Amino acid sequence: MEYGIFQIIILSIFINNFVLSRFLGLCPYMGVSKQLDSAIGMGMAVTFVMTIASLVTWLLYSFFLAPTYQNVFYTLFNTPIESVPDLTFLRTIVFILVIASLVQFIEMYIQKISPTLYRALGIYLPLITTNCAILGVAVLNIDLFFTDGLPKDNSFILTLVQAFSAGIGFTLVLVLMAGIREKLEMANIPKPLRGLPIAFIVAGLMSIAFLGFSGMNIN
Amino acid sequence: MNNIIRLSIVLALVTLVAAFVLAEIYSVTKPQIELQKLAKTQEALNIVLPDAEQIIPKTNKVPVKDSEGKTLYEKDVIAYYTAYSDADTTDIIGYAFKAEGNGYSSVIETMVGIDTTGLIKNIKIVSQKETPGLGDLSENDEPFTGKKWSTQQFRDKTLEALKVDKDGGEIVSITGATITSRTITNSIRDELKGMLTKIKEPNKPDMEN
Amino acid sequence: MSLLSEVIKGIYKENPVFRLALGLCPVLAVSTSIFNAIGMGAATTFVLLSSNIIVSLLILLFSKILSEQGQKSINKIRIPMFIVVIASFVTIVEMVMSAYFPALSESLGIFIPLIVVNCIILGRAEGFASKNPLIPSIADAIGMGIGFTLALVAIAFARELLGSGELLGINILGANFKPVLLMILPPGAFLVIGLYLALLNWLDLRKKA
Numbered sequence: 001m002e003y004g005i006f007q008i009i010i011l012s013i014f015i016n017n018f019v020l021s022r023f024l025g026l027c028p029y030m031g032v033s034k035q036l037d038s039a040i041g042m043g044m045a046v047t048f049v050m051t052i053a054s055l056v057t058w059l060l061y062s063f064f065l066a067p068t069y070q071n072v073f074y075t076l077f078n079t080p081i082e083s084v085p086d087l088t089f090l091r092t093i094v095f096i097l098v099i100a101s102l103v104q105f106i107e108m109y110i111q112k113i114s115p116t117l118y119r120a121l122g123i124y125l126p127l128i129t130t131n132c133a134i135l136g137v138a139v140l141n142i143d144l145f146f147t148d149g150l151p152k153d154n155s156f157i158l159t160l161v162q163a164f165s166a167g168i169g170f171t172l173v174l175v176l177m178a179g180i181r182e183k184l185e186m187a188n189i190p191k192p193l194r195g196l197p198i199a200f201i202v203a204g205l206m207s208i209a210f211l212g213f214s215g216m217n218i219n
Numbered sequence: 220m221n222n223i224i225r226l227s228i229v230l231a232l233v234t235l236v237a238a239f240v241l242a243e244i245y246s247v248t249k250p251q252i253e254l255q256k257l258a259k260t261q262e263a264l265n266i267v268l269p270d271a272e273q274i275i276p277k278t279n280k281v282p283v284k285d286s287e288g289k290t291l292y293e294k295d296v297i298a299y300y301t302a303y304s305d306a307d308t309t310d311i312i313g314y315a316f317k318a319e320g321n322g323y324s325s326v327i328e329t330m331v332g333i334d335t336t337g338l339i340k341n342i343k344i345v346s347q348k349e350t351p352g353l354g355d356l357s358e359n360d361e362p363f364t365g366k367k368w369s370t371q372q373f374r375d376k377t378l379e380a381l382k383v384d385k386d387g388g389e390i391v392s393i394t395g396a397t398i399t400s401r402t403i404t405n406s407i408r409d410e411l412k413g414m415l416t417k418i419k420e421p422n423k424p425d426m427e428n
Numbered sequence: 429m430s431l432l433s434e435v436i437k438g439i440y441k442e443n444p445v446f447r448l449a450l451g452l453c454p455v456l457a458v459s460t461s462i463f464n465a466i467g468m469g470a471a472t473t474f475v476l477l478s479s480n481i482i483v484s485l486l487i488l489l490f491s492k493i494l495s496e497q498g499q500k501s502i503n504k505i506r507i508p509m510f511i512v513v514i515a516s517f518v519t520i521v522e523m524v525m526s527a528y529f530p531a532l533s534e535s536l537g538i539f540i541p542l543i544v545v546n547c548i549i550l551g552r553a554e555g556f557a558s559k560n561p562l563i564p565s566i567a568d569a570i571g572m573g574i575g576f577t578l579a580l581v582a583i584a585f586a587r588e589l590l591g592s593g594e595l596l597g598i599n600i601l602g603a604n605f606k607p608v609l610l611m612i613l614p615p616g617a618f619l620v621i622g623l624y625l626a627l628l629n630w631l632d633l634r635k636k637a
Contacts, residue, residue: 003321015398016324021614023457027547030449069283081292089245089523090238092541093515097234100511132453132545139538144326150283192630193622196449200622207615214323214398226505233509237516244523251527259530325537348537353613395609 003144005154005161007218012165014213018133019173020206025133029174030199032127039178040171041120047167049128050137053102054163057095057138058156065090066149088149095138103128137166176206260330263343264300267315267332271302274315299414302332311335316414320406322347323354323398331373331407337415342373342407347399354399368393368400373407378415381408431567438571445579446628450547454539455580456617462596465584467532469577471521471540473569476549476576478517480557480569483510487558510553511544518544548572586620587611 018024025046032042062070067084069075074084107125111118128134141162145155152158180202189198264274277300280293299316303309313334320327325348332340344358356368363371368391373381382388383400392400444450451472458468486509490502522540525533533540543549552572557565588594591611593601610616 022324023453023614023617024542026452026456027449030452086249089241089519092519092522092544093234093237093241093512096511096515096544097508100508130545130547130550132542135545136453136538136542139541143538144321147326191633192626194629197622197626197629200618200625204615204618204622207613207618208610211613211615214395217397217401222501226501229502230505230508230512234512237512241516241519241523244520248523248527252523255527255530346534348534350613353609395613 003158005157008158008161009165010213010216010218012162013169013172014210015216015218017169017173017210017213018137018166019170020203020210022136024136025131025170028127028131029170029177029203030196033174033177033199034181036175036178036182039174043167043171043174045125046128046131046133046170047164049099049103049106049125050134050167050170051160051163052106053099053134054138054141054159056098056102058141058159060094060098061088061091061142061146062151065094066146068150086149091139091142096135099134099138133166133170137163173206173210177202180206259345263330263345264315264332266343267330267341268300268302268313269341270304270312272305273303273308274300275303275308276300299417313340314414314418316410317345318403318406318410320402322349322402323396324349327357327399327402327406329403329407331410333411333414333418335418337411337418338375338377339373339407339411342370344370344403349399350396353393353396356393356396357399357403366391378408378411381405381411431564434564434567435571435574438568438573438575439578440575442572443575443579444548444551444572445576446625448548448551450551451576452621454542454546455576455583456614456621457539458536459580459583459587459617459620460591460612461535461588461594462581462584464532464535465580466577467529468536468539469573469580471525471536472543472546472548472576473573475514475517475521475543475546476552476573477566477569479510479514479549479553480565481562482513483553483557484560484562484565486513488562506558507550507554510550510558514549514553515544548576582624583617583620587616591616 012018016022019026019029028042028046032038062068063072065087067074067081067086069081071084073079074081103125107118110125141159144162145152145158177199181199184198184202193201264271268274276297278295279298281296282290282293284290297317299314301308301311302313302315304312313332315330315332318329318331325346327347327349328345330343330345332342334340343360347355347357349355349357358370359368360370361367363369363374372389372391376389380389381404383390383392383397383404385392385397386401388404390400390404392404438444442448445452445455454468454472458464490499494502518541521543522533525536525540552568556568560568585595588596589600590608591613592607593599593605608616611620
């Protein structure tokens, strides 16, 4: 299967949905999906952070960590390409620090330029740092779009597309879940199942529904 | 402002110490990781070319280009492996090559062994990170019964037959892992096509990698 | 609290997965087989233990060498420092696993680096280790680690047994058992954990009655 832009979009939103199939982003999914407006807000915040984080981490990886031909050691200091230091082992530390700082900056920025937006989204932002979906998509970008430390064709564009689509997919299932849970509030659920248990079972049923996409041929 | 600078320095120091410790550990584990990769390739070669006495890789020089198409340097890439029945490398008994494709959730690498006429002798999945219990059943190499996927079903298949049943071919796909099955089958077929032209004219220099 | 009760609380009363709803992502993803569950549990416990130790020691160090004001400013960057410590140990796990346990490393995939965002680890570092001396922090980490591993194994037990008829790769239910494939797929994970949580709720309600 060729990884083109269209394939990545369909994969990230439906076939390999980040929540229901890759199990990324579950904490906010369970915690914030009780009401529709908070679901939409969280979804948008996550999509935004995911895209920016993936962009920054891709750049850092290409320019500083991996022995690519864009690596600064090669372009600025003219070290021969075979001796460019392989710093890929710093990936986890660099990525998580970047994500944590990004979230801080975004939170400060939103607070300054739009207090109303901050009131709507602001509380979710600190939760996003430990959202495994953000780090997950950043790491996935590297795993899928780099071989042996070198970027594949269109690596940058595909990374951005994957990050954005992953966010859209996350928002989609979050909103669906919120809609269902709002209705469930009025249903007569047996006591042991109330709260998290029924939420997980609903997620399981949604996951079965999304499994249907795995038969799609998107070549 | 002063405080922020001081705090940043402290944080940077902590990070530097961490990075240094990690670099030390990396220098120990990296050779081991490379060894693992080589061992894995060797194991795959032994499985797909069991009668070979000597297996020699054929490397090509592949130019690595920058975004403007200018060649930066040339990399050695293994194109395929030639198997000989004797240590003197006079008698070719087959070839092996790697097929690679984008699966459901990972890049799947398969080692394929063929005889001198181009007929598949055996395959071995070298690396995959597909769904546990589904896509990763692709590694199943039990004798093929006709009902369940097995790597054994690729033996003696012709190019025409190398498609999954859903696409009109003879390969029985894994239930619930269509993408994985399709990726493996199609990647093998594509590489085999290229290999067949190469072995028919073994002395012709490779025009492409 | 005695040391033993520190350890035990992590197993049942304050089980990180079933009671505190922390660390859900790896739990659902990695619980497809007991082998993976134990591997992930061990890796997470290692990181939890190491980071609790270092965090507890670091805070102790800072309280000894810094003034009251110095400690207050360090307090501002404590979370990034904890993150660096945790990320370093996760990187160590990543490297050691790919070098010496490649099969496990491949099964656990991206969830190894994702240990760094496992809310349990930062949660315990910030909530316990930074406020308690070394020995209780160790006990806390061990308890939480065991609790996490047990939760993982409990879910993996149900999924592996029903989804493939096996336990730890050994066929238990016999050849006539048709595996419930759904259990190994994502929906199975959600359903199993939902039912376990319901079971625990039911037990709690009975106790109250």
